[in-house]
Amino acid sequence: MGRTGPLTALARAGDEPEAFAVFYDEHGRDLVRFFARRLIDAEAALDLTAETFAQAFAGRRSFRGRSDEEARAWLYTIAHRQLAGYLRRGYVDREGREKLGVQLQPAGAEELARVEELADLRGLRASIAAGLETLSAEQREAVTLRVVAELPYPELAARLQITEPTARARVSRALRALRAVMTDPTTSGGEA
Structure with a gap:
């Protein structure tokens, strides 16, 4: 039996890695806000967002959901684990980004100010x-x-x-x- 309706961007990303960019665009802003409002730290929010998406990209083939709601729930499960780990350790574990070979530049003052504004x-x-x-x-x-x-x-x-x-x-x-x-x-x- 096939799926009814189009695949979510996350589901397509399993076979089409470029579709992950659509998934990121759909959820990136809200995820930064999620972390920033819990940590009141724009830089940590950006780091945790990057790590969450790196973990999601690395595990994208394991996603079995059918809807955008399931994709969002899957992403936020990863985000909650990242947040819990951060709170336990006091730093961001950059394992997912390191596995993918992704290097991030430190956030600039303008980017941090934007996150602070976004999360109020x-x-x-x-x-x-x-x-x-x-x-x-x-x-x-x-x-x-x-x-x-x-x-x-x-x-x-x-x-x-x-x-x-x-x-x-x-x-x-x-x-x-x-x-x-x-x-x-x-x-x-x-x-x-």
Whole structure:
């Protein structure tokens, strides 16, 4: 049985590598925005986007989907793995690009500014700052030490002179409160 309708660009790329450029054009901008909004770092977003597409290109023949939605889901599965690895390691693993022999030039100031604009990082930073102001002093300090200073929980607990479970709970509550403030459409500028 054949497919109904035309093949997605990703599905065509299995036999026609040049079709991958169409797939990149369809999803590149949104993927950069995806990474930039999660990392608030334009350069890391560009690196992770390049690595995600390199991994997707290398594995394009394994894609078995039939629709654009399935192609997007497949790409974002790779993107989520790249993001998780980045957050775990603190750097971009350039394995996919190295396998393909792709060398990237460092992003210029103009390109980084464009990514910041595309992902509205200035607005996101302002929202985070406003959200932090809604937290108690203890929660703000705990989340700042954990997320910004990247202290491990044992060190965070020692610094705050609390138990490790209390430190974990404090950070968790603070992040939950931040998420609620930042996703609540009725809040603006941190006011509830």
